[in-house]
């Protein structure tokens with residue numbers, strides 16, 4: 357038998373007991389974790405290709421629960437603008453987003469995610485079939501939802517054209533090992549009741565995730581209060597579309613009743629602290645959600661909203677902002693944040709049986725964080741080191757589905773300089789159009 361053996365690593369298994377194995381060993385066969393244990397296993401797998409982790413930290417691959425990867429050509433534009441979404445983003449997308457831009461943007465974003473230790477991401481955008489092709493080719497696990505909106509979109513002239521486009525996309529990617537197709541109505545305020553119900557019907561018919569921005573914007577909250585005397589969550593609940601396949605991004609403006617609804621319907625949540633704080637949107641009640649045992653993962657949101665695509669940066673923000681907001685440094689201990697970044701995110705995407713922890717039989721999605729860099733020592737608690745000391749440049753090796761995609765901090769089999777060149781070719785076009793806005 358052949359496979360990969362990772363040795364001399366401190367393993368954060370993120371199993372139910374959060375077992376840590378110092379100087380541990382993980383054996384991988386094909387795309388599956390074959391055995392996890394201490395150094396006595398080395399002898400048994402001496403024929404395997406061996407990776408010496410040099411006393412680094414081996415953790416499950418991180419899950420980015422919410423992004424719009426192909427938006428990367430717009431990153432850092434209009435960062436300080438009040439209504440960036442409606443003034444810049446929507447018009448730019450109308451003018452510039454096409455198949456080519458989506459493929460180029462997704463490729464670049466995937467390089468960045470891999471180098472930052474993200475092995476699974478959940479995306480919603482246009483031409484989502486291009487994102488699927490790129491992800492599959494690069495070997496990254498993904499949940500991908502075609503966007504549905506009430507105006508003509510870059511990939512469909514008719515409002516709500518994403519429903520048709522989305523169903524074709526779902527049909528062509530159903531059953532794929534790496535790619536889980538989904539449907540993604542953009543938000544309650546950018547859809548009507550009929551389109552939301554149709555999207556939910558697709559989610560039911562194919563048993564696939566439904567991704568949506570929810571309870572994110574002040575104007576959204578006020579609109580549903582004024583029109584329906586309901587919160588956005590109660591409005592969606594009144595349509596009967598909240599269930600265990602639903603993944604809500606942001607989920608900031610929630611009351612106790614909303615939390616009851618989300619909990620009892622098994623809704624997954626993407627907590628996007630970087631984008632929420634930069635957008636001055638508020639602090640989501642994640643402590644309350646965690647206490648309720650809800651499925652919570654971390655997300656970056658699109659690179660125009662949050663600027664970064666890795667989850668390590670999010671983890672530090674999550675800890676710091678919640679502690680500051682609650683004036684209590686004891687809340688959200690680092691292990692809970694690492695949980696959200698890994699198994700929590702996997703559960704939010706309904707992939708918890710497959711990924712999110714280092715356990716026998718799970719898919720081999722693993723990240724090795726080196727501990728030799730100047731910022732990484734000393735170590736007293738591996739979780740704290742990852743959340744507060746590490747940065748994406750400490751990601752040393754990344755394995756997705758049993759394949760080594762990053763080794764010695766370099767992408768394997770990807771010509772990054774060419775990917776970057778393609779992205780930078782779009783930059784001047786974006787700037788010229790933005791100047792006219």
Ligand SMILES: [Zn+2]
Nearest residue numbers: 569605657658
């Ligand atoms: Zn988003």
